[in-house]
Amino acid sequence: MLRRLTSLDLEAVIRLAHLALGKWWSPAQYQEELQKSHTLFVGFPQESALLSMAAAWLILDEAHIVLLAVHPAHRGKGLGRLTLNYLIQQFPPTISHITLEVRSQNSIALHLYQSLGFVILGRRPRYYQNPEDDALILWRRHEFGVSGFRTGDFRNTPELS
Ligand SMILES: CC(C)(COP(=O)(O)OP(=O)(O)OC[C@H]1O[C@@H](n2cnc3c(N)ncnc32)[C@H](O)[C@@H]1OP(=O)(O)O)[C@@H](O)C(=O)NCCC(=O)NCCS
Numbered sequence: 001m002l003r004r005l006t007s008l009d010l011e012a013v014i015r016l017a018h019l020a021l022g023k024w025w026s027p028a029q030y031q032e033e034l035q036k037s038h039t040l041f042v043g044f045p046q047e048s049a050l051l052s053m054a055a056a057w058l059i060l061d062e063a064h065i066v067l068l069a070v071h072p073a074h075r076g077k078g079l080g081r082l083t084l085n086y087l088i089q090q091f092p093p094t095i096s097h098i099t100l101e102v103r104s105q106n107s108i109a110l111h112l113y114q115s116l117g118f119v120i121l122g123r124r125p126r127y128y129q130n131p132e133d134d135a136l137i138l139w140r141r142h143e144f145g146v147s148g149f150r151t152g153d154f155r156n157t158p159e160l161s
Contacts, residue, residue, distance in 0.1 A: 002086040005041040005053065007034045012050040013043070020069035023130075033066075042087050044079065052083040056091070056098075063091050063142065065100035068109065080112055088116075093144045101127070104134040113138050 005013065013030050025033070033039045033055060040063075043053035051074045055067040065087070070080045088098065102109050104123070114120075118138040127135035 002042055002044050005043045016050045016053055016069055019072055040090055052079045054083045054087040056087055061094055061096040063095045063098045095142050098140045098142050100138050101135045103128055104136050
């Protein structure tokens, strides 16, 4: 079952990060993020391991999704979508929009975000290294209590038209 993660989950977080994300944050950064009051960190534990995890920074009215990872042996079963939806459901009522960055070549993640109503707002050329890739900046309006948008839900959003 999905739940919030704490510093007690540090070892499992680092193991999953190593498997699913490669070099992302240092162990000290994971420790810090698990403790910060404005970082929301969730995951799907199974015994001493984590099958998935996601994190967001909550800054005033904005949530910035900074991490989403599913264990390689458990991908393609809906866990990424479930974990992302759970993270979004935990946002406080102050959050009015959500943003994130994704590699332009990460078609699976991009498909997942767009199917949840995120739209591409910008591109940062050559933002990522090893391999080099552009970052796409995605954005979605957040309505408290609503999580599972599908593509097209923002067609009438004035700021984007
Ligand atoms: C991106 C990631 C989190 C997706 O997790 P997942 O559990 O495999 O995804 P889901 O099973 O929930 O599927 C999400 C969508 O992607 C699609 N998808 C999943 N695997 C796919 C594949 N191999 N090829 C094409 N589409 C795929 C699914 O069809 C689904 O869309 P649908 O519901 O419209 O059919 C996972 O691949 C991962 O951890 N990748 C490495 C880390 C990463 O890239 N994180 C995102 C950084 S921004």
